[in-house]
Amino acid sequence: MGQPVTSHQENELPPNLVVRGYGKYYDVLTPRGQILCTVRGNVKRERRKTDPVAVGDRVEVTFLEDGEGIIESVAPRVKALSRQARGRTDVEHVILANPDQLIAVFAVAEPDPHPRMLDRFLLIAERAAIDSIVCVNKIDLDESGKRRRMFDRYQEAGYPVVYCSVESGAGIDTLREHLDGKISVLAGPSGVGKSSLLNRIDPSLNIRVGEISDATGKGRHTTTATTIVPIWADTYIADTPGIRQLGLYGVELEHLDEYFPEFRPYLGECFYKDCTHINEPECAVLEALEAGKINRERYESYRSLRQPEQDA
Ligand SMILES: Nc1nc2c(ncn2[C@@H]2O[C@H](COP(=O)(O)OP(=O)(O)OP(=O)(O)O)[C@@H](O)[C@H]2O)c(=O)[nH]1
Ligand SMILES: [Mg+2]
Ligand SMILES: [Zn+2]
Numbered sequence: 001m002g003q004p005v006t007s008h009q010e011n012e013l014p015p016n017l018v019v020r021g022y023g024k025y026y027d028v029l030t031p032r033g034q035i036l037c038t039v040r041g042n043v044k045r046e047r048r049k050t051d052p053v054a055v056g057d058r059v060e061v062t063f064l065e066d067g068e069g070i071i072e073s074v075a076p077r078v079k080a081l082s083r084q085a086r087g088r089t090d091v092e093h094v095i096l097a098n099p100d101q102l103i104a105v106f107a108v109a110e111p112d113p114h115p116r117m118l119d120r121f122l123l124i125a126e127r128a129a130i131d132s133i134v135c136v137n138k139i140d141l142d143e144s145g146k147r148r149r150m151f152d153r154y155q156e157a158g159y160p161v162v163y164c165s166v167e168s169g170a171g172i173d174t175l176r177e178h179l180d181g182k183i184s185v186l187a188g189p190s191g192v193g194k195s196s197l198l199n200r201i202d203p204s205l206n207i208r209v210g211e212i213s214d215a216t217g218k219g220r221h222t223t224t225a226t227t228i229v230p231i232w233a234d235t236y237i238a239d240t241p242g243i244r245q246l247g248l249y250g251v252e253l254e255h256l257d258e259y260f261p262e263f264r265p266y267l268g269e270c271f272y273k274d275c276t277h278i279n280e281p282e283c284a285v286l287e288a289l290e291a292g293k294i295n296r297e298r299y300e301s302y303r304s305l306r307q308p309e310q311d312a
Helices: 041-046 115-127 147-156 172-179 194-201 253-259 261-266 284-290 296-306
Strands: 016-022 025-030 033-039 058-063 069-074 080-085 088-097 101-107 131-137 161-163 183-187 227-232 235-239
Touching: 025 058, 025 069, 033 041, 033 058, 041 069, 080 115, 088 183, 101 115, 101 172, 115 131, 115 147, 115 253, 115 296, 131 147, 131 194, 147 161, 161 172, 172 194, 183 194, 194 235, 253 261, 253 296, 261 284, 284 296
Parallel strands: 033 069, 101 131, 101 183, 131 161, 183 235
Antiparallel strands: 016 025, 016 058, 016 227, 025 033, 058 069, 080 088, 227 235
């Protein structure tokens, strides 16, 4: 049988990185190369409220003689970009474990952007203390420059916004600079060009992208599994399948206001300590909204999340 690898120091993350999952199997990048692993049964039994093993996890591996391996344990996640498991409010589905940043990718058109969904992506990242960048792709489809104005509000809220086009190459160098030295997760709806961006950044990757005719169609998901690819030294990108609905996991309504960075200067300034910023008098957030310091669409997004029953 194989031998456990104990080459790393105490306190240091194990060097083996889960880069892709296929049901029972995982691809794990190790100092000896990439190997296919199964998971020891106790790992699953001990972790019921989350994905026992997620892409991005650092794991201890036993190397078997046939070239495959067994994941023996998973290092505690430093952070995770997570959504709610479908239909199960108390179960976490990890989009990526231990990312340094989220690149939230949307297109100016084909498909039309849904700002409320972008707000949700940014929210789950804020809650997990993960930095975000907004990547607005397909600007070649926005000759007048009008469509991209919809994303001004994110810049105003303090997020870096990168406008780019896989088609023309615009903005790709800026995106590269943001990626350097980090583990980034590309996430967003299907068809916005996440995989195309990766191919543009590193043409040798040759990742499958959607057909042109699918670009406007709903429901075609070209990327089917989250995959981490090493891009250059210390730089990794996770390509993820398009997300149609983003169930918020672990977001407590009382803390919602903290996850809108443009609200933060006003929190604690309201008359009521537990102000919900919906209809209270002397609310600093509402005052900032009226003064034009907070974008109204972003505020409406907050309101509809804070009072879900009102919109039902
Ligand atoms: N016009 C234009 N089309 C683009 C651009 N980037 C990507 N596309 C097209 O958009 C379609 C979808 O691209 P993908 O890269 O497969 O999109 P994705 O976000 O990875 O989609 P999923 O894997 O389903 O989540 C393809 O037909 C691409 O050629 C762009 O900058 N401009
Ligand atoms: Mg894709
Ligand atoms: Zn308030």
